[in-house]
Each structure stands twice: as C-alpha cells, then as structure tokens.
Amino acid sequence: MRKYLKEKLMTLFSEMKEAEKTLLRLIKSEDNFNLQYLLTELQQAALAIGKEAEKSEGDDSTFIHLLEEYCELIWQCNISKTCSEKLKILAQISDKRKDATSILKHYIQTQYEIVFLPYKASMWDSLESVWRAAKEDINCDCYVIPIPYYDKRPDGSLGDMHYEGHQLPEYVSVTDYKHYDFRTNHPDVIYFHNPYDQYNYVTSVHPDYYSNRLKEYTDMLVYIPYFVSSDNVPEHFCSTMGVFRADRVIVESEKIRQTYMNVYMNILGEEQKKSDIVNGYVNKKYWNNLKQIAETKFLNLGNPKYDKVILAQDAVIPKEWEELIIKTDGSKKKVIFYNTTVDAILKSREKALLKIKNTLDFFREQMDVVLLWRPHPLVRATISSVIPQLSDEYDDLVEKYQSEGWGIFDDTTDFNRAIIISDAYYGDKSSVVALYELTGKPVLIQSLDIIT
Incomplete structure (x- = not known):
C-alpha cells in the first residue's frame, strides 16, 4: 500500500476512535437520532477505507474482512433495542477498529512511489545511483521521467524546447512525462537536479516542473546538485529556489553542507536580524528552530556522480x-x-x-x-x-x-x-x-x- 494512502487511512482510523467516545455518550443519553447519524458516518468511513485498501490488498484479505465485520457490528448497534446491548456491541466495534488499525500499521507493507526528473541526459549520473538503490528495493516503485526544457532567448523568454529522454542509457526504463499524472499519483518522493526554475539565464525546464509546482505533488521533494564542488561551493548555488523549496538537499561533504546551511539561515533570518536589532535582544527560539530545520534539510550523503567513477x-x-x-x-x-x-x-x-x-x-x-x-x-x-x-x-x-x-x-x-x-x-x-x-x-x- 502506498505510503501516503496508508497515512491517510491511519488518520481516518484515529478519527473513528474519537467518534467512539461520542457514540458512548449518545448511547448513554439515548440520543438515538444523532446516534444513528454517527453510526452511518462510521460505516461510510469503513467502506471508504475498504475501497482504498482493496486496490492494493485485494478483496479477500484479513484487513478487508475486519472492515466487513466492523460494518456488520455498526448495523447491529443501529438496530439494537436496549442501551446494554448497544454498549456491548460498541466494545466489539472498538476491538475491530483496533485490530484493523494494527494490521494496517504493522502488517500491510508500505510501498513508496519515487520519481526522478532528469532534464539533460548528460546529467543523469547525478541521479543514477540513487535510482539504482531505489529500483532494487522491493518496496519502491520507481519512475524516471525526463522532462522537457527550453533555451532562453536574450530577453528571457522561452525559446526552442528540447527533450532528451531517448538519450538516457538503454537500461533505464523511461516514462513519458505526458503520461504521468503527478496530482493523481502523488509520488512519495521526487528527486530533481535543476534548481533554477525561471531564473536561469540560459535554459529553463518546462514551467510545469518548477519547484513550486513539484512541491504541490509530493511530501518529500529532494534536490541533488548536478555538479560536484570539491568542498567549495559558490554561495549563489546555495540560494536557488529549488534549494529553498526542497524538503531535503543532498550534498557531498560536511563543509559544503555548512555552506548551504549558513546561506539558508542568513537569507531566511534576514528579517529576524533586523527585529533583533530593533528589540535589543536575540530571539534564541527563532534561531534554534531555524537551525534545527537546516540540520534536517541539508544532508551530507555524497554525490552520485562520484559513484559513477x-x-x-x-x-x-x-x-x-x-x-x-x-x-x-x-x-x-x-x-x-x-x-x-x-x-x-x-x-x-x-x-x-x-x-x-x-x-x-x-x-x-x-x-x-x-x-x-x-x-x-x-x-x-x-x-x-x-x-x-x-x-x-x-x-x-x-x-x-x-x-x-x-x-x-x-x-x-x-x-x-x-x-x-x-x-x-x-x-x-x-x-x-x-x-x-x-x-x-x-x-x-x-x-x-x-x-x-
């Protein structure tokens, strides 16, 4: 089951757990009108979970059977005549929900959909070893989706469009960018290596693949530089839109990581610096939080280009x-x-x-x-x-x-x-x-x- 779907269903189960507390109150107060309404809502939630789960687990799994039993208990609770009968069934409803939640959390395998977005075939080596590792993992479904890019005219407008998907190595299975729906698929991770969006003077990837758009389609946007820096990276490379919008930035050394972190914190903290001067004291909480974000965001994991040679x-x-x-x-x-x-x-x-x-x-x-x-x-x-x-x-x-x-x-x-x-x-x-x-x-x- 896809990671994002699993998290969505876990949230639904949490909401159902909270609803059981309301059920208890409604049963004890004999508020049958609202009780019937809430039971119907819970049944609809269980059916929605089952419909989603059947896509990955099939319709004959233990998980699906538990949901069916859950719905049956909802119906029995709805038609029961006495408060004691309803309370007894409510306990069974709670147990079924717990069992289903446990199976979803611990036994239904998490599947990750990972997308790689090269634009120039000559830069594929900056993503390849990451792609290889993910491709070997049975829990990952990988898509290499070369994206089109444009030359920039002197006035900054977009010129000729180029597409180099056919130039990638033969062993790389390529998905046509026109045939992949990012909004529907909602990939768990997107890797990209062009961080400039519209601000590069020479080329631009198609605007549909600017980092602000990619951010809408995934919960984990990862930037890997298309270049290596031998421990010294010019600061302008650290302040591109792709760097700032990415959830993770993979760098090749601790020294470079510190450079990225410093640039990131200096730019985001510019307004706070002014505020600190005006207020006459340093807002330590702000700076500590910003540092924690930077520590998580920038990772010293090397560069796949080194892996190639x-x-x-x-x-x-x-x-x-x-x-x-x-x-x-x-x-x-x-x-x-x-x-x-x-x-x-x-x-x-x-x-x-x-x-x-x-x-x-x-x-x-x-x-x-x-x-x-x-x-x-x-x-x-x-x-x-x-x-x-x-x-x-x-x-x-x-x-x-x-x-x-x-x-x-x-x-x-x-x-x-x-x-x-x-x-x-x-x-x-x-x-x-x-x-x-x-x-x-x-x-x-x-x-x-x-x-x-």
Missing part, C-alpha cells in the same frame, strides 16, 4: 581504521569489503541476519585480514519500517561488532573509500559490485544458503 587516487583512511589495517611491522593487512544490502534482508530476513552473524564470526578469527562491513545505508531504516520484529536482532549484531573493535564498521557517506582501500569484495550482489569490478580486484558473492 572509481577514483584512482588513494583515499584518506581514518586513524581508527588505520590502526586496524596497519601491522606493527608497518605492513598492511588485507581488507575485505563486506557489503550487505536491503534487498537480501527483505528477501531472506532471518536467514540474512544469520548469514551476517556467521560471516562476522568467521572473520573475527582471521588475524591477517580486516573486515570492513558496510551495510547499505537504508538497511536499518528498512528493517524498522518493513520488518520491525528484526530490529533488535539487527541492532545487537551491529552493537556487538562495533564494541568488539576488531573490524571496521563503515556507516560514512563515502562508499568510494571502501572500494579504494579494500583488497577484495565479499557480500551480496548489488550495484556496488559493478563498480568494484572496474578496479580489477576479486569479487565473491555470498550465498545466504551456505552457513558454516
């Missing part, structure tokens, strides 16, 4: 990693890049966690080898969302591995470093493997069916 130069190794890798005689231990993916855990669940434990146990005993375990960045969040019953087991694995201190746990944003400093790859099959094979170093895909 394996850098030849040496990576900077953190001191704590170096202490594990370098022997007392100055020689280097072999480093094994151990990669575990979202897809494997979702498909194999307990078996995948058992395989991880088995692998860690094996490498713990290898004195001349250092394991560099780098789980997919979304593994923990995915487990928490989709299979929360495995959260504690997974957390225990990570906590034990980190506390023992014999291997490297890489949860940083730069997975290129793991590729560069390691001597071999071991783990699940993923998009990382294709990049790793370019290095010419050994690759071994683990089998979840082999537990030693």
